[in-house]
Amino acid sequence: MTTHRPDSLPSLILGSSSPYRKELLSRLRLPFEVAKPEIDESPKVGEAPKATALRLAQEKAAIIARKKPNSLVIGSDQVATLDDHQIGKPGSHENALRQLQMMRGRQVIFHTALCLWDGREKDLNKAVQLDCIPTFVTFRNLSDAELDAYLRLEQPYDCAGSAKNEGLGIALIEKIESSDPTALTGLPLITLSTMLRKAGVPFFT
Numbered sequence: 430m431t432t433h434r435p436d437s438l439p440s441l442i443l444g445s446s447s448p449y450r451k452e453l454l455s456r457l458r459l460p461f462e463v464a465k466p467e468i469d470e471s472p473k474v475g476e477a478p479k480a481t482a483l484r485l486a487q488e489k490a491a492i493i494a495r496k497k498p499n500s501l502v503i504g505s506d507q508v509a510t511l512d513d514h515q516i517g518k519p520g521s522h523e524n525a526l527r528q529l530q531m532m533r534g535r536q537v538i539f540h541t542a543l544c545l546w547d548g549r550e551k552d553l554n555k556a557v558q559l560d561c562i563p564t565f566v567t568f569r570n571l572s573d574a575e576l577d578a579y580l581r582l583e584q585p586y587d588c589a590g591s592a593k594n595e596g597l598g599i600a601l602i603e604k605i606e607s608s609d610p611t612a613l614t615g616l617p618l619i620t621l622s623t624m625l626r627k628a629g630v631p632f633f634t
Contacts, residue, residue, distance in 0.1 A: 438630060439549060440500045444493040445615075449595055450505060453616040459630065466492040466504070478515050482508040482542035483561050490546035490557075497548065501628055504544040505616055509589040511537050518589050525580050525591035526573075529601070534570035537590060538563055541612040545624040558624045562617045564607035566594075571601065 441461040443454050451463060466489040472481040483506075490504030509516040511532060519525035542561040550556035579601060585593045592598035594605070595614050609617035622632070 438501075439547075440497065441630070442493055442497055442500050442502045444489045444502050444504045447615055449614050450616040453611050453614060453618060454503070454621075456618065457622065457625075457632070459625075459632075464493045464497065466490075468492060470506070472508075472515055478508040478510040478513065478538075479540045479542075479561050479563075481515065482506045482540040483544075483559060486542035486544040486561075487546075487557065487559055490544040494546040494548050494556075499548045501625070501630070502544075502546040502548065503616075503621065504546065505542065507539055507541045507589060507615055509537055509539050511535065516590055519586050519591050521586060522580055522584075525586055526576060528591040529568075529571075529576040529580070530573065532568045532590065533576070534568065536565055536567045538565055539590070539613055541609075541615065541617055543617055543620050543624070545621070545628060547628050558627065560617075560620050560624075562607065562609045562612040562620055564605060564609075564613045566590075566602055566606075566613065567604040568592075568601055569603045576601075 441459055443461055443463050444466045446465040454461060468488050470485055485506035486504045490502045494502045516528060519528055540561055540563055545558040547556045583593055583597045585591050592601050609619045611618045
């Protein structure tokens with residue numbers, strides 16, 4: 430795969446350890462580095478799900494931007510919600526099964542926040558581009574046995590919502606509605622492309 434970046438452009442850094450976000454960003458054929466931001470991802474008391482996602486996306490980008498001055502840094506975070514309650518990463522088979530049982534036959538909203546931090550800008554208002562894309566996911570009404578079998582096959586215990594839509598988890602889903610198709614996987618490329626263009630990054634040179 431060929432990549433392109435004029436020498437005059439700053440380094441592009443993905444502030445994430447997610448292999449899914451890395452794969453998505455590589456589709457844009459821009460050279461980039463990966464750096465893992467170390468932050469506490471716990472929501473604050475009384476914080477709305479969308480606000481949590483936006484705050485964490487910006488914090489991730491800010492941490493890397495301080496370490497890598499004059500770079501373009503991408504931060505992203507996703508919060509899943511059911512009835513306005515946040516659904517976190519299950520961490521275990523038992524918790525994942527409870528999550529899927531709770532979500533089956535229902536619609537879950539995934540708030541995917543994106544931040545592009547331009548380290549060349551000293552004015553914070555100009556440096557930060559921030560947006561949040563909602564994705565509405567309707568889950569199939571599957572039996573306990575099917576949900577248990579899925580979890581044992583894919584073991585998505587590090588995924589909010591206990592389902593990997595980029596893998597076998599797509600079979601749990603009845604419908605996906607979003608203005609940005611890759612947002613559900615963790616990096617909304619339509620929105621990111623718009624931000625990068627605004628930052629002066631060319632795509633077809």
